[in-house]
Amino acid sequence: MIEIHPLVIFFASIFTNNMILSNFLGMCSFIAVSSEIKTSLSLGQAVTFVLATTSVLNYIVYYTILVPLGLEYLRFIVFIIVIAAFVQLVEMIIERYFESLYYSLGIFLPLITVNCAILGVSLFMIIREYNLIQSFAFGVGSGLGWTLAIVAMAGIRKKIMGAKIPKGLEGAGITLIITGIMALAFLGFSGIVQIQ
C-alpha cells in the first residue's frame, strides 16, 4: 500500500476522520460527560494520553508477539487487556498525584476501558496496516480530535442550557442532533487530507 506521511494521518484523524464525528466511536462518554467544559477537557486529555500510549503498546504486542505466533485472532482479547491494565495504571497515578482531577473525573476513568475509541484506534491501525510512527500519529490525532469534539460539545450544551427544547428531545436526543450538525460542519474539512 502507499505510504502515508504520519503528519497527514495526524491531521486527518483530527479533522476529516474524526473518531466521534465520522466513525461514531466513543459516543457513550461523549453523551454522558459533555456538559462541563473543564471535565470534558480533562477527560479528553486522559483519553488522548491513553490513546497515544495504547496504540504504540498494542502495535508492539501485535507485531512482536501475536503475528509470529499466528495468534492474530486473539487480538481483541489481548488489546482489551493491555488497555484495561494501562487505564488502571493511569487511574492509580491520577489518584495519587492529582486528587482534585480524580474527583472530577470520578467514575469516568474506568469507563475509558470500554471507550470504543480506544479499542477502535487499535483495530483500525491493524486493518489499515500502519507502521509504528503512523500508529502513534493516528493515536495522538484521534485523541485530540475526540477532545476537540467533546469540548466543543460541552460549550454548545452550556449555551443551550436555558433554551426551550421540544418535549422528548431533551438530553440525549438534542445532543445527537447537535452532533449531527457538528458532523456536517466537519464535512467542510473533507478534501483537505484524506486517509482510508
Place this chain on the structure above:
Amino acid sequence: MKEVIRVLKAGIYKDNPVFRQILGICSSLAVTNLLSNSFIMGVGLMFVTAFSSFTVSLIRVFTPKHIRMMVQTLIISAYVIILDIFLKAYMPDMSKALGPYVGLIITNCIIMGRAEAFAQNNKPFISFFDGLIMGLGYTLVLMSVAFVRELLGFGTLFGIQIMPESWVNWTLMIMPPGAFFMIGIVIWVTARLFPKEEEQKGGAKA
C-alpha cells in the same frame, strides 16, 4: 412466566438499550447505512449478549466481586472472537464491510451493562433470555435507522431498488451526519410514544 414477559417488555421498549438507556450507540451507528449490515450486526450482538449473560450468570457465584469486570470482559471477548471467526469463514464480504466494528462489540456498553445489571443477580436461563431480548431491542432500533438511511440514501432496501428511477439519492443520509440525525429522531419519537412511567403518573395528577 411473569418474569419472561417482564423481560420481554423491558427489552423491547421500557428499557430499550438504545433509546431508553442510550447505551451502545458507539458501535451501532457506523453500520446503519445498509439494512443487511445492520441485520448481521444486530444478530451478532444478540448472540454475544445472550451467551455472555448466560456465562456470567452461570459463574456468578464463583466470581470474586472485585475482579468481576475483568472476568466479564474476557467472557465477552471470547464470544466476539467466535463471532469474528465465523463471519470471516462464512461471510467474508460481510466481515470486510463491518471491518473493526465486529471487534468493537466488546466495548458495546449494552453487553457489559446487562452482565452487571441483570446476569450478576439472576439465574442463567432468564439471563440468557434477557440478553437475547436486549439484543433484539437493539437490533430493532438499528434496523429502523438503517431502513430510513438506506431508503433515502441509496433508494434501495436490502440492496433491492425501491425508489423510482427519478429518485435523487440523499447523499447526506449515508454520511455520518445522517446517522446522528436519525438516531436523534428515533429517540425523540420513542420518547413521545412511550413516555416514562413517572411522567405518565405526573401527567395524570395534573
